[in-house]
Amino acid sequence: MEHAHHVEHPDMYDAESSKVGMWLFIFTELLLFGALFVIYAVYRYMNPDAFHLAGEELNRVIGTVNTVILLISSMTIAMATTALQKGHRNVAIGLVSITFVIGLAFLVNKYFEWGVKFSHGIWPGSEHMISEMSHGEILFFGLYFVMTGLHALHIIIGMAIMVFAVRGLARGKVHADRPSLLDNCGLYWHLVDLIWIFLFPLFYLIH
Amino acid sequence: MSGEKHHIVPYRLYFVVLIALLALTFASVWITSIELRDYTVAAALLFAIVKSYLVLNYFMHLKYDKPYIKIMVGFVFAIFLVMIVITFLDYLYR
Amino acid sequence: MQTTAVNGANYLTYQGKYKGLLGWIFSTDHKRIGLLYLYSIATMFTTGVLLGLAMKFELLAPGKTIMEAQTYNSVFTVHGVIMIFMVVVPGLPAVFGNLMLPIMIGARDVAFPKLNLLSWWLYVSGVFLVLAALLFGKGSPDTGWTFYAPYSFKTGTNMLPAIFGAFVLGFSSILTGLNFLVTIHRLRCKGMKWMKLPLFVWTLYGTAWIQLLATPVVGITLVLVALERVFGVGIFDPALGGDPILYQHLFWIYSHPAVYIMILPAMGAISEIIPTFSQKHIFGYKAIIASTMAIAFVGYLVWGHHMFTAGMSGTAQYYFSLLTFIVAIPSAIKVFNWISTLYKGSINIQTPFYWAVSFIFVFMIGGLSGLVLGALATDVHVHDTAFVVAHFHYIVFGGTGFAFFAAMHYWFPKIFGRMYDKAWANTGWLVFFVGFLALYTPMFYLGMMGMPRRYYDYLEEFHGGNILSTFGSWVLATGFIIIVVNLVRSARKGAPAEANPWHGRTLEWTVPSPPPVLNFDKEPVIGENDGPYNYE
Ligand code: HEM
Numbered sequence: 001m002e003h004a005h006h007v008e009h010p011d012m013y014d015a016e017s018s019k020v021g022m023w024l025f026i027f028t029e030l031l032l033f034g035a036l037f038v039i040y041a042v043y044r045y046m047n048p049d050a051f052h053l054a055g056e057e058l059n060r061v062i063g064t065v066n067t068v069i070l071l072i073s074s075m076t077i078a079m080a081t082t083a084l085q086k087g088h089r090n091v092a093i094g095l096v097s098i099t100f101v102i103g104l105a106f107l108v109n110k111y112f113e114w115g116v117k118f119s120h121g122i123w124p125g126s127e128h129m130i131s132e133m134s135h136g137e138i139l140f141f142g143l144y145f146v147m148t149g150l151h152a153l154h155i156i157i158g159m160a161i162m163v164f165a166v167r168g169l170a171r172g173k174v175h176a177d178r179p180s181l182l183d184n185c186g187l188y189w190h191l192v193d194l195i196w197i198f199l200f201p202l203f204y205l206i207h
Numbered sequence: 208m209s210g211e212k213h214h215i216v217p218y219r220l221y222f223v224v225l226i227a228l229l230a231l232t233f234a235s236v237w238i239t240s241i242e243l244r245d246y247t248v249a250a251a252l253l254f255a256i257v258k259s260y261l262v263l264n265y266f267m268h269l270k271y272d273k274p275y276i277k278i279m280v281g282f283v284f285a286i287f288l289v290m291i292v293i294t295f296l297d298y299l300y301r
Numbered sequence: 302m303q304t305t306a307v308n309g310a311n312y313l314t315y316q317g318k319y320k321g322l323l324g325w326i327f328s329t330d331h332k333r334i335g336l337l338y339l340y341s342i343a344t345m346f347t348t349g350v351l352l353g354l355a356m357k358f359e360l361l362a363p364g365k366t367i368m369e370a371q372t373y374n375s376v377f378t379v380h381g382v383i384m385i386f387m388v389v390v391p392g393l394p395a396v397f398g399n400l401m402l403p404i405m406i407g408a409r410d411v412a413f414p415k416l417n418l419l420s421w422w423l424y425v426s427g428v429f430l431v432l433a434a435l436l437f438g439k440g441s442p443d444t445g446w447t448f449y450a451p452y453s454f455k456t457g458t459n460m461l462p463a464i465f466g467a468f469v470l471g472f473s474s475i476l477t478g479l480n481f482l483v484t485i486h487r488l489r490c491k492g493m494k495w496m497k498l499p500l501f502v503w504t505l506y507g508t509a510w511i512q513l514l515a516t517p518v519v520g521i522t523l524v525l526v527a528l529e530r531v532f533g534v535g536i537f538d539p540a541l542g543g544d545p546i547l548y549q550h551l552f553w554i555y556s557h558p559a560v561y562i563m564i565l566p567a568m569g570a571i572s573e574i575i576p577t578f579s580q581k582h583i584f585g586y587k588a589i590i591a592s593t594m595a596i597a598f599v600g601y602l603v604w605g606h607h608m609f610t611a612g613m614s615g616t617a618q619y620y621f622s623l624l625t626f627i628v629a630i631p632s633a634i635k636v637f638n639w640i641s642t643l644y645k646g647s648i649n650i651q652t653p654f655y656w657a658v659s660f661i662f663v664f665m666i667g668g669l670s671g672l673v674l675g676a677l678a679t680d681v682h683v684h685d686t687a688f689v690v691a692h693f694h695y696i697v698f699g700g701t702g703f704a705f706f707a708a709m710h711y712w713f714p715k716i717f718g719r720m721y722d723k724a725w726a727n728t729g730w731l732v733f734f735v736g737f738l739a740l741y742t743p744m745f746y747l748g749m750m751g752m753p754r755r756y757y758d759y760l761e762e763f764h765g766g767n768i769l770s771t772f773g774s775w776v777l778a779t780g781f782i783i784i785v786v787n788l789v790r791s792a793r794k795g796a797p798a799e800a801n802p803w804h805g806r807t808l809e810w811t812v813p814s815p816p817p818v819l820n821f822d823k824e825p826v827i828g829e830n831d832g833p834y835n836y837e
């Protein structure tokens with residue numbers, strides 16, 4: 001290098017890299033939950049009756065409502081990417097905000113659902129569970145709390161990403177030619193949806 | 208790389224997909240409420256698989272992505288399946 | 302957008318946004334991050350070696366020599382955790398992958414430089430978390446690096462920080478893998494087709510997939526152990542219906558592929574070094590790629606060979622044993638490729654070459670002893686004996702460790718722009734190699750005779766072999782000191798190195814030593830007839 005100068009680090013933005021990166025990250029999440037599904041499968045295979053019995057305790061209606069609203073939220077965030085591509089920034093912001101609110105509603109439902117379980121003395125390691133329940137039921141509820149809990153954590157992370165996406169949109173940093181943050185936010189949210197699609201029947205619909 | 212134009216998915220398509228997903232959800236609630244014995248789980252999972260296929264393809268845009276991304280996704284699901292099957296080689300024959 | 306004053310400077314000397322040390326620990330330059338990893342991993346390796354030496358000292362004589370049984374349990378646990386999660390898993394990818402991968406594919410940096418820096422910070426955080434387990438709480442972990450259930454949530458020792466630390470280290474490893482995958486997919490320079498990638502890059506690619514797809518499984522498993530400790534969820538607790546063997550399944554679903562995280566990049570580095578010092582095209586380029594990907598894939602399917610005596614079903618045992626034998630084939634293919642590359646080459650004997658050849662030797666013994674462990678009948682006999690300890694030290698230490706030193710001596714002039722003292726480097730290698738053989742070879746024998754692993758004590762009949770082994774550990778330590786002192790001195794005072802001291806053919810040898818900040822003045826273009834190992 002003959003000239004002693006300032007060298008600009010090139011702007012490395014590449015929409016496809018961001019997208020592939022996000023997909024790879026989603027893979028890790030899929031396998032994270034995947035391991036839990038393996039555990040579920042094994043214990044269900046070992047304790048079919050207890051799982052059946054314990055499944056009756058869960059509230060189908062709440063489960064179904066949460067499924068419905070989560071699916072709707074998946075649509076709204078998907079629409080947000082379309083809105084951005086069309087250059088309708090405010091529509092995009094609105095759609096992401098709706099998604100955020102629905103995520104919140106999901107959590108509120110979850111809160112009440114867990115609350116009911118707690119009031120029945122059901123939580124991991126609780127006196128009631130250990131003294132009154134069969135091993136299979138303990139495992140069912142153990143998995144129920146771990147899996148829905150971890151899922152709820154992902155909802156929260158997804159909502160946090162939405163906050164950044166909206167901020168980016170509002171400040172004009174995320175726009176039709178640089179949509180990765182919003183796209184990835186959407187991909188992540190769909191992942192959360194995808195996992196719920198399997199959690200729902202496995203816990204709520206095994207009568 | 209702003210040059211690469213994305214496929215713009217119309218709002219309407221998303222809406223149609225949502226309707227399909229909701230229909231499948233209610234169908235799976237309904238089918239598991241009738242007595243199918245061992246097939247209950249299978250039925251519920253079948254609906255879940257169709258639903259996730261829709262989410263992956265439309266909401267997650269896989270349908271419009273380059274083939275290598277699709278291959279990767281397929282590969283990951285395959286790995287997961289293999290993981291389950293092999294683990295069950297132990298539990299099924301204990 | 303960062304602006305950097307270059308003043309004709311290279312990546313070691315340029316002055317970025319921050320000064321001094323901050324200019325390093327906040328740098329997103331892949332080469333600086335590679336060096337950060339080098340220094341951190343070297344520190345942890347030295348710590349691990351000291352713990353290993355302490356264990357060997359304890360085993361110098363039967364009964365208590367320098368430590369109690371409980372101390373010994375903690376020492377082998379911490380030794381294992383450090384060596385696995387902090388040294389050999391990040392090892393070659395984090396150090397030489399970071400330093401060389403972008404240059405080898407003609408890129409300016411990795412795809413996500415900031416994420417790359419985050420990986421290093423996570424690594425350091427993980428290290429401190431694990432160390433916290435040693436200093437605070439009720440005694441340091443004593444479960445072995447495998448954290449087996451149910452002991453890992455029954456023991457009174459300080460498990461939580463160790464588990465959490467291992468989780469964070471896993472996250473760091475995932476992010477590195479993710480970064481490399483995107484980099485290799487998206488940032489290859491013009492003409493750098495897949496079939497023109499250097500083999501080190503290919504092995505990093507396979508490794509990255511394993512890092513990405515296997516690590517989450519152990520991550521969640523460790524989380525479950527932590528939850529078990531805190532809440533008593535019951536998932537792995539036999540008292541509540543859980544199945545501890547399921548823990549083992551999940552643990553090894555990660556940890557077997559993890560041994561390929563350790564060994565694949567090592568094989569990649571050897572595949573760079575052998576052709577360079579034979580001045581010959583690598584034999585079977587495509588076979589090496591195919592075997593790399595085959596190892597990465599089949600490696601997922603064989604985890605149960607760690608559990609033959611744990612109480613699995615017979616069907617599973619047959620299956621795992623069979624697949625274990627199959628996964629040995631691609632590794633053997635590589636050995637044949639290396640040997641065939643040497644054949645009729647004009648061999649230039651230098652330090653990296655010594656390391657590479659001794660790698661092949663040790664790796665072969667380690668691999669063959671693995672088949673003894675993969676066969677159902679013989680494994681029952683040697684399971685949990687010193688034989689296993691000898692086997693995996695031959696593979697991870699003799700394999701990954703030797704390859705690391707090979708790579709270190711190979712890329713050293715590129716990294717630091719200076720050449721080391723070759724006579725001292727060769728002496729260090731010889732002493733180290735002899736020490737290594739004396740340290741671990743007796744363990745094969747001791748294990749066959751029935752000496753169990755993970756005990757601070759042994760029967761008098763095992764005394765002779767243990768004395769030889771402990772003596773070997775001192776020789777090895779001497780070799781290690783010679784190597785480190787030589788490298789550290791040479792990094793500062795060695796003679797300036799040329800751009801291409803070994804006449805290598807990959808892209809990193811076309812840029813000055815040490816490389817400039819942005820690697821290339823202008824993006825390189827690979828012609829139709831250029832290849833990574835084009836020797837006339
Ligand atoms: C100077 C070098 C080293 C010495 C002297 C040494 C020595 C030992 C000894 C004595 C044990 C315990 C055997 C027993 O009682 O069960 C052990 C265990 C182990 N070592 Fe090393 N070692 C060295 C380097 C390494 C390296 C480079 C690795 C890299 C992977 C490694 C990985 C392990 C692991 C994973 C264990 C098993 C720990 C456990 O049982 O949980 N060691 N080592």
Ligand SMILES: [Cu+2]
Nearest residue numbers: 557604606607
């Ligand atoms: Cu293994």
